[in-house]
Amino acid sequence: MVAQVAEDAPFVGDTVLSLRSVSKHFGGVTALDDVSMELQAARVTALVGDNGAGKSTLVKCIAGAHTPDSGTLEMEGHAVVLRHPSQARSMGIEAVFQELALADHLDVVANIFLGREVRRRFGPIALLDNRAMRARAKEIIDGFSINIPSLRANVRNLSGGQRQGVAIGRAVGWGTKLIIMDEPTAALGVRETARIEQLIRSLGDRGLAVLLISHNLEQVFNVSDVIYVLRRGRLVARRETGNCTPSEIVGLITGAKEADKRD
Amino acid sequence: MQRHPALRRTGSGRSRMARRGLVARSASTGEPVDTTIRLNQGERVRAVLNSSLVALALIVLVGVFGIASPYFLTSANLFRVVQQVAVVAVLAVGQAMVIITGGIDLSEAAVVPLAAVVAAMVMNSQHSVAAGVAAGVLTGAVVGTVNGLLVTRLKLPPFIATLATFSAADGSALLLTGGQPVFNIPPAFSSFGSGGVLGIPYMTLVALLLAILMQFVLTATPFGRHVYAVGSNPLAARLAGLRNERLLGSVYVISGLMSGIGGLLLTAYVSTAQPSEALNSELDAIAAVVIGGASLFGGEGTIWGAMLGALLLAVLNNGTDLLGISTYVQTVLLGVVVAGAVAVDNVRRRARY
Ligand SMILES: Nc1ncnc2c1ncn2[C@@H]1O[C@H](COP(=O)(O)OP(=O)(O)O)[C@@H](O)[C@H]1O
Ligand SMILES: [Mg+2]
Numbered sequence: 001m002v003a004q005v006a007e008d009a010p011f012v013g014d015t016v017l018s019l020r021s022v023s024k025h026f027g028g029v030t031a032l033d034d035v036s037m038e039l040q041a042a043r044v045t046a047l048v049g050d051n052g053a054g055k056s057t058l059v060k061c062i063a064g065a066h067t068p069d070s071g072t073l074e075m076e077g078h079a080v081v082l083r084h085p086s087q088a089r090s091m092g093i094e095a096v097f098q099e100l101a102l103a104d105h106l107d108v109v110a111n112i113f114l115g116r117e118v119r120r121r122f123g124p125i126a127l128l129d130n131r132a133m134r135a136r137a138k139e140i141i142d143g144f145s146i147n148i149p150s151l152r153a154n155v156r157n158l159s160g161g162q163r164q165g166v167a168i169g170r171a172v173g174w175g176t177k178l179i180i181m182d183e184p185t186a187a188l189g190v191r192e193t194a195r196i197e198q199l200i201r202s203l204g205d206r207g208l209a210v211l212l213i214s215h216n217l218e219q220v221f222n223v224s225d226v227i228y229v230l231r232r233g234r235l236v237a238r239r240e241t242g243n244c245t246p247s248e249i250v251g252l253i254t255g256a257k258e259a260d261k262r263d
Numbered sequence: 264m265q266r267h268p269a270l271r272r273t274g275s276g277r278s279r280m281a282r283r284g285l286v287a288r289s290a291s292t293g294e295p296v297d298t299t300i301r302l303n304q305g306e307r308v309r310a311v312l313n314s315s316l317v318a319l320a321l322i323v324l325v326g327v328f329g330i331a332s333p334y335f336l337t338s339a340n341l342f343r344v345v346q347q348v349a350v351v352a353v354l355a356v357g358q359a360m361v362i363i364t365g366g367i368d369l370s371e372a373a374v375v376p377l378a379a380v381v382a383a384m385v386m387n388s389q390h391s392v393a394a395g396v397a398a399g400v401l402t403g404a405v406v407g408t409v410n411g412l413l414v415t416r417l418k419l420p421p422f423i424a425t426l427a428t429f430s431a432a433d434g435s436a437l438l439l440t441g442g443q444p445v446f447n448i449p450p451a452f453s454s455f456g457s458g459g460v461l462g463i464p465y466m467t468l469v470a471l472l473l474a475i476l477m478q479f480v481l482t483a484t485p486f487g488r489h490v491y492a493v494g495s496n497p498l499a500a501r502l503a504g505l506r507n508e509r510l511l512g513s514v515y516v517i518s519g520l521m522s523g524i525g526g527l528l529l530t531a532y533v534s535t536a537q538p539s540e541a542l543n544s545e546l547d548a549i550a551a552v553v554i555g556g557a558s559l560f561g562g563e564g565t566i567w568g569a570m571l572g573a574l575l576l577a578v579l580n581n582g583t584d585l586l587g588i589s590t591y592v593q594t595v596l597l598g599v600v601v602a603g604a605v606a607v608d609n610v611r612r613r614a615r616y
Contacts, residue, residue, distance in 0.1 A: 065502055086504030101499035103492040105562035114492055115504035117485045127483050 013041030014076070016178050016209040017062065017093070022071030024057055031057040032068070033233040039178060044200055044210040046220040046241070049230035050253055055213045056098050058230070059182045062211070063095040064088035076177075086115065092177030096184050098213075100167045104156035108148055109137040111155055112170045140173035141165075144199055147192070160187035168196065172203060179203055180211040185219065197223050217246045229253055236260060316607065317554060317571045321578060328582030335585055338462060346459075346532065348577035349466035350375070350525045354548035355555075355569040356470075356477050357521030360514040362552050363481070364494040365561025366414065366421035368515065370406055371522040371548055373432035376538050378402040378526030380436050383445035383536035392452045399530075400523040406432055407519015411512030425515075436538040445536040456531025466528045470570075473521065478566040490514060494561030547576055550597065554604040575600070 017039045024032040031054045039045050049055050060066040062073070064082035072079050075091055082088050088095075102111050113133045119126040134151055141148050148158070148165055155163060164187050171179050181200065185193040193216075200223050203210050214220050220227060221241060229237040229252040236259035237252045251257030328335040354371050361368045378399040386395030406428055413424035455465050481487035493500040493510045501507050530536045554572030557564025579600065583593050 063502070084504070084506075085502050086506075089504050095502075097502060099498070101496070101502040103495035103499050103503075103562070105491055105495040106488070110488060110492075114488075114500070117488060119485060126485060128485060128488060 013043055013207070013209070015039070015074075016041050016076060018074045019058075019062070020072045020074065022058075022061060022068045022073070024054075024061060024066060024068050030233045032061065034071070035230070035233075035235045036071075037228055037235065037238070039209040039211055040226075041177075041209050042204055042207045043225040044204045044212055044223050046212045046214060046224035046227045047230060048214065048217070048220060048227060048249060048253055052232075053230040053253075054233040055230055056182055059095055059097065059180050059211070059213065062088065062178075062180060063093060063097070065097075089115070089174070092175060093180070094171040094175030094178070095180040096164075096167045096171045096182060098182040098186075100163055102155045102163055102166060105154060107154050108141075108151045108158075108166050109133050111166055112137045112140065112173060114170075116174070137169075137173075140169050144169060144172055161189060161192050164188060165192075168199070172199065175203075175208060178209040178211065180213075182213045183215065184212070185214070185216065193219070217249060220249070221246060231255060231259070234259070317556070317568065317575055317604070321571065321575050324575070324578050324582060328578070328585065332582070332585040335582060340581065340585075342459065342462060342464060344577050344581045345467045345574075346464040347581065348573050349464065349470040350529050350532070351547045351551060351576065352467075352470040352570055352573040353473055353521050353525045353528060355551040355573045356473050356566055357514075357518030358548040359552045359555070359557060359564050359566050359569040360477065360481070360490060361421070361518045362494075362549070362557045362559060363490055363561060363564045364511055364514050365497070365559075366494075366511065366514070367425065367549065367559065368410065368518045368522075369422065369425040370410060370428040370432055371425075371518060371525070372546075373429040373436070374403050374406045374519060374522035375526040375529060376536070377406070377432040377436040377439075378523040379530040379536040380440050380445050380538050382527055383448055383530055384439065386449055386452065387445065387447055390449075392449050395449075395452070396527055399527045400520060403519040403521070403523020403526065404516060405519070406522070407516040408512075410519065411515035414515060415508035415512050433539065440536075440538045442538060444538070448530060448534045448536070452531050453534040456528065456534065466532060469524070469528060473524070474566050474570050477517075481566060486510075486513075491562060494563075496562070547573070547597075550601045551576055553601060556608060572604075 015038045019035055019037050022032055022035045023030070033054075035054075035058065037045075037047075047055055047058065057066060061068050061082075064085040064087050067081070067083055073082065074080065075093075080087075080091070103114060106114070109130070110133075113136075118129040118132040118136070120129045121127075137151050141151065148162055148169070155166060158166065164184060168181070168184055171181070184200075185196050188196065197219055200210055200212060204223075204225070212220070212224060224241045227237075227239045227241055227244065227249060228235055229239075229249060231253065238260075239249070248257065252259070325336075334340055354375070358368055358371060381402045382395040382399030384395075385398040386392055389395070410421075410425050410428050413419045413427070414421050417424075419427075458465055460468070481490060489500065489505050489510050492503070493505060493507050497507055500510075526536075551572035552564060552569040553559065554575060555565065555568025555570070557568065576597065579596060580593060583596065
């Protein structure tokens with residue numbers, strides 16, 4: 001447990017997901033070491049840390065892509081074990097993974113609907129309802145003013161920023177409880193970044209829990225309500241964004257500033 | 264998004280240049296240029312161009328052989344060509360599915376003779392064509408299942424897994440028969456192999472039906488889409504909630520089933536089940552799929568392209584036979600055609616970027 005939970009934290013939302021003492025090892029590497037955190041509805045939680053700190057591993061544990069070696073996940077108060085990404089998805093958890101995870105040979109619509117295709121049933125046979133999927137994908141893309149040249153363009157023909165747009169569109173289009181974004185603006189220009197930051201805020205305002213992983217501290221301070229700092233797999237601090245400074249966070253990331261004491 | 268009829272018609276290399284220019288411009292200004300039509304067009308042009316190049320090669324070959332040999336274009340010979348292509352075509356249907364997932368099924372070529380001898384032996388002992396057919400198909404399904412398990416459970420690379428089952432199936436066929444062919448195929452069954460309707464061999468109709476069915480499955484069903492997705496990016500497929508193992512397992516089973524059917528067709532065609540009869544053309548199905556525009560890296564390919572590829576190989580075989588070109592030269596030609604087809608496709612791919 002992180003000892004120093006700010007007492008003045010305003011109550012914003014119910015806890016959507018909590019991690020309790022989650023650890024994950026890869027061979028001899030300890031990617032996550034006894035990590036506990038809470039993600040609350042209507043709040044944007046930022047997770048920062050150096051490269052290799054374990055941020056993406058944490059994302060994958062929440063998204064069901066990795067199963068923690070020890071520790072538990074609780075979704076709205078109920079302990080859950082995620083053995084496959086489909087389980088996280090069915091609970092309303094969506095992620096924009098750092099590697100984007102798009103099928104390059106498929107078009108934008110197919111990627112947005114991958115694994116949840118709209119089907120038309122003809123007795124025992126289920127066929128793809130492409131028209132319905134296109135219409136819905138257009139709504140998603142337009143609704144979040146994501147700049148995609150064509151819904152029917154194969155994803156491999158898109159620029160890095162556009163690919164990121166597809167991945168983000170997919171996540172926000174489906175997420176109902178928690179949306180995780182692992183460095184979502186890494187490939188974006190200034191203007192697109194601003195738009196995504198706006199989008200992240202609006203997701204929080206709509207009552208979703210958002211977990212943002214970012215190296216861009218300005219962005220973190222712009223959009224987040226809470227900041228967790230991860231260092232070499234260990235959670236070293238939790239701060240209310242309003243009650244800390246970028247230099248303090250930098251110190252915590254690099255280790256120049258000591259970790260908070262733990263129980 | 265509106266479509267310009269004028270743009271829809273341009274399908275030349277020139278339009279590709281124009282499209283590249285457009286994309287570059289939009290990237291440099293960063294403006295959201297509506298490239299809807301061009302990108303769509305690009306993908307479609309490539310797919311059509313790919314198939315149409317193979318189709319063009321086919322037409323040229325037919326023309327050349329037609330001129331060089333008066334017998335080539337007779338209906339009797341054309342009947343033979345499409346009859347002979349049937350087995351490879353059925354194998355190519357299964358092979359295409361596997362290759363689209365980024366895998367390969369080397370075992371097909373050995374499952375054909377194994378299913379053939381199993382089917383023939385059951386037909387003879389049970390005096391039932393139906394039982395023999397069921398046994399042949401089942402044999403294919405069993406080997407396909409083993410392939411699927413080796414790939415998904417033991418995580419063997421498909422090349423190794425199917426090389427192992429190739430060997431096992433090949434040896435089993437020889438063991439079962441002591442290396443001897445199985446004769447006395449029921450006439451009802453062999454007449455299916457030689458007969459036809461409206462000038463089309465039954466065998467070809469079977470191949471055509473399976474090809475249409477699988478092309479439909481690939482393009483119109485969620486399963487088909489997932490097959491492409493898992494081949495395009497297995498990690499993305501998994502993170503999107505797909506069950507990669509189940510998907511991969513099923514394409515190997517489908518490939519096994521197709522091999523079993525291929526074995527049955529071959530048995531009906533030659534009226535004998537030879538324990539090692541398909542082995543001379545073991546790479547034909549793979550060649551057909553690759554000529555048809557599939558990538559061995561997965562994520563792309565079509566059944567109908569593979570069918571064109573199979574037909575191209577069959578025409579090449581038949582034509583060179585008629586012209587008295589030796590089978591040794593034919594085998595060399597096959598290599599040239601495969602290398603050429605893939606090289607042309609690569610050049611076109613690179614031109615896109
Ligand atoms: N699939 C994996 N297999 C082995 N090691 C891994 C794997 N994923 C991450 N790691 C290791 O775990 C540590 C944390 O990685 P990661 O979570 O990607 O960090 P971050 O996203 O904070 O940069 C690193 O040492 C990394 O090499
Ligand atoms: Mg990372």
